[in-house]
Amino acid sequence: xxxxxxxxxxxxxxxxxxxxxxxxxxxxxxxxxxxxxxxxxxxxxxxxxxxxxxxxxxxxxxxxxxxxxxxxxxxxxxxxxxxxxxxxxxxxxxxxxxxxxxxxxxxxxxxxxxxxxxxxxxxxxxxxxxxxxxxxxxxxxxxxxxxxxxxxxxxxxxxxxxxxxxxxxxxxxxxxxxxxxxxxxxxxxxxxxxxxxxxxxxxxxxxxxxxxxxxxxxxxxxxxxxxxxxxxxxxxxxxxxxxxxxxxxxxxxxxxxxxxxxxxxxxxxxxxxxxxxxxxxxxxxxxxxxxxxxxxxxxxxxxxxxxxxxxxxxxxxxxxxxxxxxxxxxxxxxxxxxxxxxxxxxxxxxxxxxxxxxxxxxxxxxxxxxxxxxxxxxxxxxxxxxxxxxxxxxxxxxxxxxxxxxxxxxxxxxxxxxxxxxxxxxxxxxxxxxxxxxxxxxxxxxxxxxxxxxxxxxxxxxxxxxxxxxxxxxxxxxxxxxxxxxxxxxxxxxxxxxxxxxxxxxxxxxx
Numbered sequence: 001x002x003x004x005x006x007x008x009x010x011x012x013x014x015x016x017x018x019x020x021x022x023x024x025x026x027x028x029x030x031x032x033x034x035x036x037x038x039x040x041x042x043x044x045x046x047x048x049x050x051x052x053x054x055x056x057x058x059x060x061x062x063x064x065x066x067x068x069x070x071x072x073x074x075x076x077x078x079x080x081x082x083x084x085x086x087x088x089x090x091x092x093x094x095x096x097x098x099x100x101x102x103x104x105x106x107x108x109x110x111x112x113x114x115x116x117x118x119x120x121x122x123x124x125x126x127x128x129x130x131x132x133x134x135x136x137x138x139x140x141x142x143x144x145x146x147x148x149x150x151x152x153x154x155x156x157x158x159x160x161x162x163x164x165x166x167x168x169x170x171x172x173x174x175x176x177x178x179x180x181x182x183x184x185x186x187x188x189x190x191x192x193x194x195x196x197x198x199x200x201x202x203x204x205x206x207x208x209x210x211x212x213x214x215x216x217x218x219x220x221x222x223x224x225x226x227x228x229x230x231x232x233x234x235x236x237x238x239x240x241x242x243x244x245x246x247x248x249x250x251x252x253x254x255x256x257x258x259x260x261x262x263x264x265x266x267x268x269x270x271x272x273x274x275x276x277x278x279x280x281x282x283x284x285x286x287x288x289x290x291x292x293x294x295x296x297x298x299x300x301x302x303x304x305x306x307x308x309x310x311x312x313x314x315x316x317x318x319x320x321x322x323x324x325x326x327x328x329x330x331x332x333x334x335x336x337x338x339x340x341x342x343x344x345x346x347x348x349x350x351x352x353x354x355x356x357x358x359x360x361x362x363x364x365x366x367x368x369x370x371x372x373x374x375x376x377x378x379x380x381x382x383x384x385x386x387x388x389x390x391x392x393x394x395x396x397x398x399x400x401x402x403x404x405x406x407x408x409x410x411x412x413x414x415x416x417x418x419x420x421x422x423x424x425x426x427x428x429x430x431x432x433x434x435x436x437x438x439x440x441x442x443x444x445x446x447x448x449x450x451x452x453x454x455x456x457x458x459x460x461x462x463x464x465x466x467x468x469x470x471x472x473x474x475x476x477x478x479x480x481x482x483x484x485x486x487x488x489x490x491x492x493x494x495x496x497x498x499x500x501x502x503x504x505x506x507x508x509x510x511x
Contacts, residue, residue, distance in 0.1 A: 048080035113141035146290035279426020290327030331465030
């Protein structure tokens with residue numbers, strides 16, 4: 001009974017009821033206006049026409065346009081209004097100006113690495129083009145003087161994270177989409193408490209939507225009571241609004257400026273397989289040491305300043321301030337961020353660059369395969385051209401409807417020669433690319449519309465790093481545990497399933 005009452009009065013249930021009431025009132029109001037005011041009907045239809053024209057001329061992904069144009073045209077009285085409320089990422093001029101400060105500050109404090117890109121170009125013009133794109137469009141320079149350690153499971157990341165947090169002497173920055181009480185977060189929190197009590201600058205950013213079912217309201221104040229500075233990205237207000245679209249999906253940890261983590265792993269117990277939420281949870285991360293950590297530090301600080309309304313001196317947090325010895329070169333390392341508010345889909349373009357420039361193989365792991373026609377064509381063209389294209393997706397879904405959409409993409413890819421396997425032991429949450437023994441990307445960016453267009457994300461592009469062979473070996477080991485999808489199995493799908501898949505795929509950009 002206590003569990004039932006706790007659930008009934010939980011934040012999630014209260015928020016859901018609030019949103020449903022608002023939706024019902026909105027629908028009732030629209031129906032009332034339609035019944036009694038012919039002018040309202042005319043204005044609503046004109047609004048829907050304007051929305052459709054604006055969508056056609058916008059820079060949005062074609063799939064996203066179609067997913068909105070169809071319902072707007074089918075229900076013109078309500079469609080235009082609903083699109084204005086939920087369809088875009090438009091913010092007020094004040095908020096846009098404030099958000100623009102993130103990119104401007106990054107560009108101001110991060111170094112220009114054109115000379116290093118020129119050095120890359122001397123041996124590999126294709127790599128230089130990719131690196132230059134990231135520098136110029138994500139305000140993220142490339143570095144040498146950085147070591148990279150690939151962590152193939154959440155358990156490995158957890159072990160190394162605890163070791164590095166214990167070594168912290170000056171500051172710890174954490175930015176995560178999900179925090180949840182349990183073995184993983186509780187262990188990390190005890191270290192944070194101890195370090196904050198010792199006078200270190202300890203800060204935590206978490207996404208409110210990501211933690212809506214895992215943390216209580218006011219958890220930031222709870223952390224502050226231990227001397228841990230905390231803030232919440234985009235606090236969830238139970239009001240129908242497009243603000244719900246933009247979330248902070250990044251996973252960043254920075255210790256003393258010279259050590260950093262990123263990848264797909266949140267601070268919750270399913271990521272370290274303490275309990276089997278969806279079978280065995282396969283995830284990955286990377287540990288950086290050296291100059292490239294500065295990009296992660298600036299990502300965190302610009303987000304912190306945006307959320308807190310502060311502006312501080314970043315120089316004191318540079319890697320050289322506390323790094324005792326220089327790190328030997330281990331290839332080229334370029335951590336980068338992706339914002340949904342600059343009309344530049346950096347994450348998608350980084351992936352597209354890798355696909356289009358691959359010569360021998362492309363190995364991809366992703367929890368979701370919900371991609372644009374452009375990326376489908378790029379993958380198919382690469383496979384048809386003789387490139388060994390392989391993708392691993394989950395066998396056990398975390399969201400059934402998303403998994404149905406993922407499978408809707410299989411047939412066209414498999415028939416073009418792309419090898420797709422499902423991770424049989426459970427759920428694969430890793431987001432990684434490894435290409436031609438030369439390039440690797442590990443980060444938070446899923447192959448779905450939300451990650452590619454709506455969320456704040458981050459990842460690390462690597463060229464010539466020794467860990468790239470580790471990423472490849474881990475992919476092959478994971479593939480050996482997975483079941484390959486055959487063209488026959490795709491063609492044997494029954495027609496009711498095909499219809500459901502097609503409909504869900506059509507509206508995939510809105511999921």
